[in-house]
Structure formats: C-alpha cells, structure tokens
Amino acid sequence: MNRSPRGGRARRAALALGAALALVVIVCHSLVTSGVLIDRARFAHPDDSLVVVDRTGRPMRLARADGADRRWARLSDVSPTFVAAVIATEDGDFLAHRGVDWRATARSAARNLVPGARLSGASTITQQLVKRVYGRHGVFAKPLEMLRALALERVLSKDEILEQYINRLPFGDGIEGVERASASYFGHGAATMTVAEAALLAGVPQAPSATEPRRHLPRALSRRGYVLDRMLVRGKIDRVAWEAARVEVPSIAAEAPRPWEAARAVDHVLGLWRRGEIPREGAVVRTSIDLAMQARAESVLRAAVARFAPRGARNGAAVVVANATGEVLAYVGAARDAAGDAGGALDLARARRQPGSTLKPFVYELLFERGGTPATVLDDVAVPLRGARGATFEARDYDGRERGPVRARVALASSLNLAALDAAGRVGSERVVARLRALGMRAPEDAAHYGAAVVLGGADVTALELARAYATLARGGTSTPLAFVPASAARGVTVMSPDAAALTWDVLSDPVARADAFGADLRELVGPAPFALKTGTSSNWRDAWAAVATRRFTVVVWLGDPSGAGMNSVSGFEAAAPAAARVLAEVERAGERFEAPALPRTELVEGAVCAHSGLRPGPRCTRVVRERFARDATPQDTCAAHDAQGRAIVSSRFAAWVARQHPAGVAVGDEPAGTASVTEVPVVAEPREGARWLLDPTRAPPSVQLRATLRGVAARDVTWEVDGASLDGDRWTAAAGEHRFVAIRGAARSATRALTVAVGASPDPP
Numbered sequence: 096m097n098r099s100p101r102g103g104r105a106r107r108a109a110l111a112l113g114a115a116l117a118l119v120v121i122v123c124h125s126l127v128t129s130g131v132l133i134d135r136a137r138f139a140h141p142d143d144s145l146v147v148v149d150r151t152g153r154p155m156r157l158a159r160a161d162g163a164d165r166r167w168a169r170l171s172d173v174s175p176t177f178v179a180a181v182i183a184t185e186d187g188d189f190l191a192h193r194g195v196d197w198r199a200t201a202r203s204a205a206r207n208l209v210p211g212a213r214l215s216g217a218s219t220i221t222q223q224l225v226k227r228v229y230g231r232h233g234v235f236a237k238p239l240e241m242l243r244a245l246a247l248e249r250v251l252s253k254d255e256i257l258e259q260y261i262n263r264l265p266f267g268d269g270i271e272g273v274e275r276a277s278a279s280y281f282g283h284g285a286a287t288m289t290v291a292e293a294a295l296l297a298g299v300p301q302a303p304s305a306t307e308p309r310r311h312l313p314r315a316l317s318r319r320g321y322v323l324d325r326m327l328v329r330g331k332i333d334r335v336a337w338e339a340a341r342v343e344v345p346s347i348a349a350e351a352p353r354p355w356e357a358a359r360a361v362d363h364v365l366g367l368w369r370r371g372e373i374p375r376e377g378a379v380v381r382t383s384i385d386l387a388m389q390a391r392a393e394s395v396l397r398a399a400v401a402r403f404a405p406r407g408a409r410n411g412a413a414v415v416v417a418n419a420t421g422e423v424l425a426y427v428g429a430a431r432d433a434a435g436d437a438g439g440a441l442d443l444a445r446a447r448r449q450p451g452s453t454l455k456p457f458v459y460e461l462l463f464e465r466g467g468t469p470a471t472v473l474d475d476v477a478v479p480l481r482g483a484r485g486a487t488f489e490a491r492d493y494d495g496r497e498r499g500p501v502r503a504r505v506a507l508a509s510s511l512n513l514a515a516l517d518a519a520g521r522v523g524s525e526r527v528v529a530r531l532r533a534l535g536m537r538a539p540e541d542a543a544h545y546g547a548a549v550v551l552g553g554a555d556v557t558a559l560e561l562a563r564a565y566a567t568l569a570r571g572g573t574s575t576p577l578a579f580v581p582a583s584a585a586r587g588v589t590v591m592s593p594d595a596a597a598l599t600w601d602v603l604s605d606p607v608a609r610a611d612a613f614g615a616d617l618r619e620l621v622g623p624a625p626f627a628l629k630t631g632t633s634s635n636w637r638d639a640w641a642a643v644a645t646r647r648f649t650v651v652v653w654l655g656d657p658s659g660a661g662m663n664s665v666s667g668f669e670a671a672a673p674a675a676a677r678v679l680a681e682v683e684r685a686g687e688r689f690e691a692p693a694l695p696r697t698e699l700v701e702g703a704v705c706a707h708s709g710l711r712p713g714p715r716c717t718r719v720v721r722e723r724f725a726r727d728a729t730p731q732d733t734c735a736a737h738d739a740q741g742r743a744i745v746s747s748r749f750a751a752w753v754a755r756q757h758p759a760g761v762a763v764g765d766e767p768a769g770t771a772s773v774t775e776v777p778v779v780a781e782p783r784e785g786a787r788w789l790l791d792p793t794r795a796p797p798s799v800q801l802r803a804t805l806r807g808v809a810a811r812d813v814t815w816e817v818d819g820a821s822l823d824g825d826r827w828t829a830a831a832g833e834h835r836f837v838a839i840r841g842a843a844r845s846a847t848r849a850l851t852v853a854v855g856a857s858p859d860p861p
Contacts, residue, residue: 123242132239132246137228138259140167143378144275145368147361149386150422150581154354156361159269166378168274170258174288177273178257179331180297184322186220187329190253194221194244221247224260264300267307280308282348290336291343294322308347316345357389359428359442364579373580383422383579388415391681392650396430399654399674407662408639408670410436411654412443414562415682418649419692420582421566421575423559424682438657447537447555448638448653451631451667452510456568456599457530458550459507459515461522463595463725466778466804469504469602470709470722470730473514476752490516490551493632499752499761500745502709504722507599508608510630512551519550528554533590534564534574552633562651565642568603569627569649571694572596584692593695594725601699601723603627613668617643620676624683628676630667637661641671643679646691650679699723705734707743717741717760727846731776738762777803777810777838779848787851790831801825803838803845813838 126132142160149155157164170178182189188196199217218226221244231240247256266276276296277285288296298318299306308315320341327337364382367373373380392413400411415425428442438446462471475498477489490512492498497513506514519527527549528538538545538554545553559577567574572591602608604627610616617628624645631640639654639662652675655662704710706718710730715737724730736744744764745753753763781802782788790796801822803810815822816837827836831852838845 126242127245132243133250143167145380146378147364147380149382149384153386155356156354158365163271164269164275165271166274167262168285170254173273173285174293176290177288177293180293180322180326183325183329183331184297189220194248195241220260221256224256227263265303266299267303280347290332291340294340295319295345298322356386357384357426358432360384360426367579383581385424387685388682389425392425392427392678395674395677396427400430403665403670406665407656408654408665409656410438410443412558413652414444414558416562416566416649417689418566418569418647419584419690421578422582423577423579441657444558447557449552449633450556451552451633451638451640453561453629453631453640453642454552455515455550456603456629458519458522458527459503460591460595460599461526461530462518463598464592468724468728469598470704471503472500472709473503473506474517475499475501475511475514477513497752497756499749499758504602504608507602508605509612515550524549534567536560558651558653561642562649565644566649568596568600569644569646570692593697597697597699600627603629617672617676620673620680622680622683630672632666635661636665639665639667639671641667641675643675647689648682650675698726700726702729708734708736710734715741731843776843777805777813777840777845779836779838779845780804782850790852790854792854796829798826798828801827813840
C-alpha cells in the first residue's frame with residue numbers, strides 16, 4: 096500500500112515540532128531549576144529614605160533614596176489586613192500557584208483574542224515582582240518574566256516574595272513601599288492600619304498617579320470599594336467589616352511631613368554620610384546641630400544682613416562650635432537662602448574667602464612660643480615688604496597711622512597691621528603657614544607664595560576652618576576636628592604651647608584693650624561671660640569677619656557679597672562682631688548643659704612694666720601699666736629708655752618714623768643698655784618642652800644643636816648650661832637620662848628646660 100508523500104511530510108513536521116517543544120521544555124526547566132535566571136543581589140533591600148535629625152531628635156530633613164521615599168518594613172510589621180487586601184486584589188491564588196497561574200494565563204490569552212475585549216495580563220504577584228526588579232523589555236519579556244517567576248519561587252518563600260512586593264509598590268507622590276505610604280497618608284505605621292485604610296492603600300498601586308489619595312481622593316475611594324468587594328468575595332473579611340469599611344471616611348494628612356531645616360548643614364552631613372564618614376542609626380542620621388541654637392543664629396544673621404544690605408552685604412554665614420567636643424551646634428550656610436538671593440544656593444560657611452586680620456592671633460601665639468610676651472615691643476612702622484609671589488608692597492594700619500614702638504598686647508588688641516607684619520617677620524612665614532595647616536586650614540601653597548601678607552589674610556580660609564582654629568585657642572592649644580554628629584569631650588592634639596595659647600587668649604579677652612582700640616567692647620551684647628574677640632576686614636571691604644569665643648563656645652560670622660564685590664566701608668568690627676556677639680549670647684543662655692574643655696595647666700603672673708619699653712618701670716618712666724606673663728618670663732631688667740625730661744628714647748631705626756609722624760614725647764637717640772632688645776630673657780626653643788627622645792643603641796649618639804630665641808627670633812649670643820655644667824658651643828651629644836638645659840645671655844638666664852632621653856619607644860625622636 097502506497098503512503099501519501101504529503102502525509103509523511105506532515106508526520107515528520109509534527110515529530111520535529113514535538114522534539115523542538117520538548118527541547119524548549121527541557122531548556123526552560125533547566126533554566127528554572129538551575130537558578131541562573133535569578134540574581135539574588137537584585138533583591139537586596141534598597142536604601143531607605145533617611146531622616147536627618149538634630150541632636151535632640153527633631154527632624155531636619157527626609158532625604159529620599161534614589162529619588163524614592165521609602166522605608167523597608169518586615170512582613171511581620173505590616174497589618175495582615177493589608178497583605179490580605181493585596182492578595183485578594185492582585186493574585187487570589189497566590190498561595191496555591193508556583194509563580195505562574197496557568198489557568199488564569201490561559202483565560203487571559205483567550206480573552207485577549209476576542210476583538211474589543213479588555214486586555215488582561217493575568218500576572219501573579221511573583222511575576223509583578225520580577226517585572227519591578229528586572230523591568231520588561233523586548234518581545235520575549237513576558238515569557239522570560241514567567242520563567243523568572245517560576246525560578247524565583249524556588250529561591251524565595253511566599254512570605255519573602257510578599258515582603259519584597261509590598262515594599263516595592265508605588266503609592267504616588269514618589270512614595271515606595273507600604274510603610275512610608277501609611278506614615279505619609281495616615282500619619283502612622285503600616286502595622287496599625289484599619290480595614291478601610293488597608294483597602295485604600297491596596298488599590299493605589301494599580302494607577303498611583305490617578306488614585307493617590309491626597310490629590311485624587313474620590314478615585315481612591317472608588318478603587319477602595321473594588322478592593323473591599325474582592326476581599327469579601329475571597330473571604331478575607333466578613334460582611335460587617337465590609338460594610339463598616341465602605342462608609343469609613345479616611346483621614347488623609349493634608350501635607351506629607353517634609354521638614355526642611357538648616358539646609359546647608361544637612362547637605363554637608365549627607366555628603367559626609369555618603370562618603371562613609373559618619374554613621375546612621377537605622378534610617379536616622381543624628382547630627383550635632385541644635386535646632387534651637389540654629390534658629391537663633393539664623394535670625395540674628397538675617398537681621399545683620401538686612402541692616403548692611405544697603406552698603407553691599409548681600410549674604411552671610413555663621414558657625415557655632417562646642418569647644419570641649421568640637422561639635423558644630425549651628426551652621427548657617429547662607430543667611431538668605433532663597434533661589435533669587437545672592438549666594439542663596441551656596442554653602443558660604445565652606446566658601447574660601449580672605450580672612451583679613453582674623454589670622455593675626457596665631458602669629459602672636461607663635462611669637463609668644465618663641466620668647467615674646469604681651470609686653471614685647473614691636474615696630475609699627477611702614478616698610479617695603481615682599482608679599483605673595485615676590486611682589487613688593489607697603490602696608491598701612493587701618494587708620495593710616497604708624498605708631499612706632501608698640502607692645503604686643505596693644506598691637507594685637509588694636510589689630511595693627513604693621514606690628515603684625517613685624518611679628519610675622521620675627522616668627523617666619525614658614526612657621527606661620529605650618530601652624531595654619533596644623534590648625535586645620537588648607538594652605539595649598541608654600542610660604543614663599545604667601546610671603547609676609549599671610550598675617551594680613553593672604554591665605555584664604557572658610558568659616559569652618561576659622562571656627563576650628565579659634566576653638567583650639569579656647570581649648571588652650573589642643574586641636575580636635577569639628578564633629579557633625581554628637582561627640583564626647585576629646586583630649587585633642589597639642590598644636591600650641593599652653594602658656595602661649597593662654598597669653599593670646601588673655602589679650603583677646605582683654606575688655607580694656609578692646610575698648611581702647613575700637614571705642615567699644617560689645618560686652619553689653621555678650622553678657623557676663625568673659626569672651627575673646629577678633630575681627631577681620633579683607634582688602635577693598637570684600638569680607639567682614641568676627642570670631643567670638645568663651646571657653647565653652649566659639650562663634651564665627653562672615654558677611655559680604657558672595658560674588659566678591661566690595662562693600663561700602665563695612666568692617667568686621669562694625670557689622671560681623673555685633674552679630675557674632677549676639678549669637679554667642681543666645682548660645683550661652685541656651686547651652687547650660689555644655690561643659691568647658693579641660694585646659695592644660697598654665698599659670699600667668701602679673702607685673703608692672705613701662706608702657707614704652709615693656710621692661711620693669713624705671714625712675715624716669717612716665718607711664719606704667721600692668722601686664723601678664725607666663726611664669727619665669729617676666730622682664731628682669733629695668734627700663735632706662737627715657738631721658739631726664741621723661742621723653743621716650745627710640746633707636747635710630749625709628750628716625751624716619753619720627754620724622755614722618757612727629758610723635759610727642761619721643762626722641763631719637765642711642766638705645767640705652769637697659770632696653771628690651773638687649774636684655775630680655777632668652778627662651779629655650781630646642782629641645783622642646785617635655786620632649787622624650789629615643790636613642791638607637793646600634794648607632795652612635797647624635798650631636799644635637801641647641802637653640803634659643805629672643806623676642807621671637809633666633810638668639811645667637813647665648814651660652815649653654817647642661818645639667819649644671821657649662822657647654823662648649825651649642826651642640827650637645829645626647830645621652831640616656833634626665834637632663835636640664837639653660838640658655839644664658841649676659842646676666843639673664845632662661846627658664847630650665849627638661850628633657851628625657853631613653854633607649855626604647857618614644858614619641859619625640861631627636
């Protein structure tokens with residue numbers, strides 16, 4: 096019997112199709128069971144939104160994660176009624192199928208073939224989760240989604256899938272996940288939702304933009320009715336609960352809670368958090384900011400900017416620091432922060448600006464470290480100087496005057512530029528730049544770049560850097576980094592001599608010296624607490640600065656035009672200082688719980704000196720003042736720098752100044768032997784105070800050069816006494832043990848400097 100060729104071809108085609116289908120089934124089964132379709136990393140919990148709070152827990156900002164407002168919730172922490180509503184609405188047979196509901200898929204496919212019928216996807220909750228995690232792209236997206244759903248049910252349990260699903264659902268207004276949706280719309284967590292609330296939220300994800308309940312409540316209620324019907328049909332609720340929920344009027348929060356406080360501070364904190372520099376507590380980042388202090392600082396600074404706006408002050412910044420811990424308590428990045436305000440979108444507390452005279456105290460502190468005292472006489476005389484990049488310039492004091500010989504206390508309190516340049520010259524610009532860096536300031540160039548101008552503000556700084564530096568001074572010379580999270584009192588790193596820091600603080604805290612210099616003290620603004628004050632005004636009136644500090648708090652204020660334009664004669668003392676003083680007064684009143692830092696042990700002594708020479712008063716001295724010194728640094732010689740008429744005799748180096756200024760009661764002559772420049776007591780500079788050296792037993796003992804200073808500069812004409820015996824020259828061969836060093840200049844002997852030399856670990860090798 097002959098078989099039809101057509102029938103043979105049909106059988107072969109059927110066999111080939113069957114084989115192909117079998118191969119497809121085998122491949123699909125292999126893909127499903129092998130786990131290659133599921134990347135577990137994609138199902139890791141996404142980052143939650145962060146709540147940034149102040150030190151007391153008051154919200155400052157809700158920071159969305161990847162543009163979504165989300166908070167992951169465990170399934171056990173979500174109302175079972177909501178879970179039931181989701182299952183009843185989205186996938187009634189969720190607990191029965193294994194990722195794909197084949198019957199529903201077949202019904203959907205048949206319905207979609209009927210012309211005019213409503214299209215249906217029949218996607219299960221597992222398939223929808225896959226689509227949310229992987230997206231859907233290309234013609235094979237649906238089959239691949241189904242395979243992944245089958246594979247996912249082999250990897251995750253039903254509860255794990257549900258938890259993933261309800262935490263990834265969209266609820267409108269950028270909200271993702273049921274926990275934040277419940278908190279945003281109802282004001283409470285997802286665990287305590289009523290039946291009506293659960294049904295309302297369960298209906299939103301199908302069309303979040305159209306059923307978001309805050310803006311489209313009628314549509315949301317209509318969708319809620321559908322969800323409640325499905326819950327009733329599926330037996331998730333009884334008729335009594337159904338009827339009660341249908342008539343319940345939802346209480347929807349009018350506005351989502353969106354705190355927005357201390358904007359620039361929060362921006363900075365979030366940047367630190369993203370770089371892993373500060374921790375989070377769950378979904379909370381707790382900052383060091385005190386919102387009560389922040390509000391006071393903002394109010395004072397806005398008023399100051401408004402007052403000086405007609406004279407070109409277009410914005411301002413302020414920083415408040417707790418000195419014991421380094422915590423930043425208030426951070427005003429822009430006093431005017433509206434979109435149309437000059438610098439309103441900038442963080443002006445971190446903007447680099449010329450600091451004017453605010454760096455001077457750190458030069459004087461170095462001078463005091465190197466043998467100077469507040470009674471040291473400086474030259475307040477105009478001389479050509481070499482500044483940044485080698486340029487020659489001639490500085491002037493703020494009032495255009497030259498004062499000739501002037502004591503360091505008067506020079507610093509009066510912020511005299513010429514005397515500060517003399518002090519910087521005695522110290523050396525290299526030491527000044529190194530000290531600024533040790534204090535936390537960024538001085539990117541070498542000392543030759545800045546030249547003598549560094550003391551007048553040649554190195555740009557930020558308000559944050561300046562606050563840290565003045566907090567270091569308030570701490571007695573120990574520096575600690577600024578903290579933007581609550582911190583404990585820190586010992587810090589010693590960067591200043593405690594005695595020198597105490598002397599500098601004493602000068603800056605001198606109300607009489609301030610009043611003599613500026614005609615006002617600002618004590619009435621700060622209140623009873625003693626305070627240190629230094630102001631700064633940059634060239635062409637571009638920046639007005641003030642740093643005000645008590646032992647507990649430091650406040651730095653900047654006013655100016657963010658564009659760098661000059662103001663109309665707005666100085667730091669006139670504009671920034673009153674604002675800083677008012678902020679400090681508010682902080683002192685509100686900050687009783689903050690302790691002062693533990694200060695290094697120092698002892699200042701008081702003595703009378705000649706106002707002209709800084710030495711002990713002589714019989715011809717016409718003006719005697721009280722001065723404070725570090726112990727063992729009081730002047731030992733008596734002033735002889737006056738003639739029989741009581742005139743102050745100055746050396747020939749002041750001749751040009753006398754000719755220009757014609758100062759009353761001053762004459763040029765030979766400087767008597769009893770003046771400060773000849774007979775001041777030397778100070779041991781090397782070895783350093785309290786140093787411990789380590790000797791390497793495998794090498795010969797080193798020969799160490801001993802150094803002393805006089806009036807802040809290296810002293811060449813000194814002899815040395817080591818352990819009570821005279822030393823030939825200025826080099827000493829180190830030996831193990833306890834040693835005592837004294838520098839001798841004429842009849843003047845320095846304070847004894849102790850040194851420990853050991854064989855073993857030591858922090859200060861020679």
